[in-house]
Structure formats: structure tokens, C-alpha cells
Amino acid sequence: MFEFEKGSIKFIRGGKYPHCHTVFVDDERRAFIDASSHKDVLTAIDSERQVDILIASHGHEDHTMYNALFPRAQFWVHEQDAPVFLDVENLVDCYAPETEAQRAQWKELIEKVSLYEPRKPDRLLRDGEVLDFGNTHCRVIHTPGHTPGHCAFHFLEDKVLYLGDLDLTQAGPYYGDVNGSLNDIIESLNRIATIEVETYLTAHGEGIFDGDPSYVTRYLGIIEEREERLIDFLSGGAKSLEEITEQGIIYGPPRVVAGFWDLSLSEKAMMKKHLERLKEQGRVVVDNGFFLLAG
């Protein structure tokens, strides 16, 4: 049932979107972090002995899919992501729908595929606080960038660090939401790399890694490689955002991820973040809607 077990920390592997992996804290107070893995496994654990706490690493719909099955549990999230759990419209806003039709599609995907149900958090998590599960203690590490309230969870006794969607995959970090931040995610990953642990766990992909910080620095390096490819493309002359998106610097040619959502939407949103950052640094200028290298 568990692919990884250390002390009270147990790991339940989930499938692709809208699923993710779950961390199960099996202590005096039992908790699921990101209850989107396996309905049957999660409910079996709860019927054996009640799960007291649901934690969402951040406010994305693929991390709370089965929360509604545990109405008696408390729900804990970081304060900066709390609004998206109160109203589906707040979550849709994060994805910047450009038309009413797109807004409706997002809403349908979130509600029908990811089984979104609004839920008021019972506790708002803060950076640095230590959560007490009995014998297990966990420090909340606020790691914004993917979302403003994204958190990692450092299990102090078991030397395990759950990284949520800082998932160490080959695909690289995601920071395309309206309130996603390239500067913040770089800072968060640098901070993560300084925390000494024996094991990293993540919400997607491989999921289980030795606590070797080179996994984090390699993941961080993907951001730099994207930026270099963008600069290289712009060195060929001024380009529109559409041309830059079509280049597929991050994800290659568009492919559908779920429902209507193809990766060119993510590509465009993330390229915008890189262009903003390069503009701030004075390395790129905009002329008549076209982006070109400065100087």
C-alpha cells in the first residue's frame, strides 16, 4: 500500500492529473497532505482510524480531489492560498481565462474532473511554525512561486521533506499562474536546497528521491536553460508573444493535458513571466508589441 515508509511518514502514489501523490502522517493525530491519490486507499485508512487533518500543499485543484470524503477532518492551508478554497471563481482567476467560454471550461474541469468543493480552512499555516502530530513534528516551509501560498513540509524526526509541486521532474518548475512568480520560485528552491534531509518526496512524477540537493539545483537550472533558449531565440530579431509561444521553448509543440487545456496556454503564461523579468533586468525591451534584446 505504501511505496515509502519512514517512522510515521507513509507515501501513497497517485496517477497523473487530476491526481497527485499523498503523504500520510500515521501518528496520534493522523493527517493526509494532498489527498488526491487513491480514493480506496485513503478511505480504507480513515475507516481503520479516523484521519484528523487534511493539509493542502497549495491551492491547486489536483491536490484536494478527495477532501470532501473526509468531512470530519480539519482542513489546513497556507493563508495566501486560502481564497481559492472558498470559491471556485477565485481558482479560475489564477488561470487567467481570456474569454467567458474559457472561464466556463476551466470551471467545468475543476468541478467535474477534480471534484472541487469549496471548503473553509480551519487553520491557516505560517512559515516556520511546527505542526505537532504526536511523536512527529513538521516545520512548515513557505515556498511561494508556483502559487503564493505553496508550502513544503519538513518532518524533523524522520528527516523527510515533502516538496509538493516543486516536484523535481524533468519537465521543470511551473510558475504560469497569474499570481505565480519566477523570482519567488527561484528563491524558494534556493532555500529548499539548504535544508538537510535524507529523503525528498514530491506530489508528481517519480515522487521519492534521496535528500541530495543536486536534485534541487538541477531542477532550478531548468529555469535558467529556458531563459537562455528565449534569449537565443530573440537574438534572431524582434518577436511577438505569439511567435515566442509557438517556438515551444518549454514544452515543445502543443499537446492536450486535460479537457481543452493544451500546454501552449502554460507556455505562453510562463514565457510572459520570463519576458517580464528580462524587462525588469533591462535585458529585453518592447517595441510596438514586439520583444527584442536591449542594446
Ligand SMILES: [Zn+2]
Ligand atoms: Zn500545483
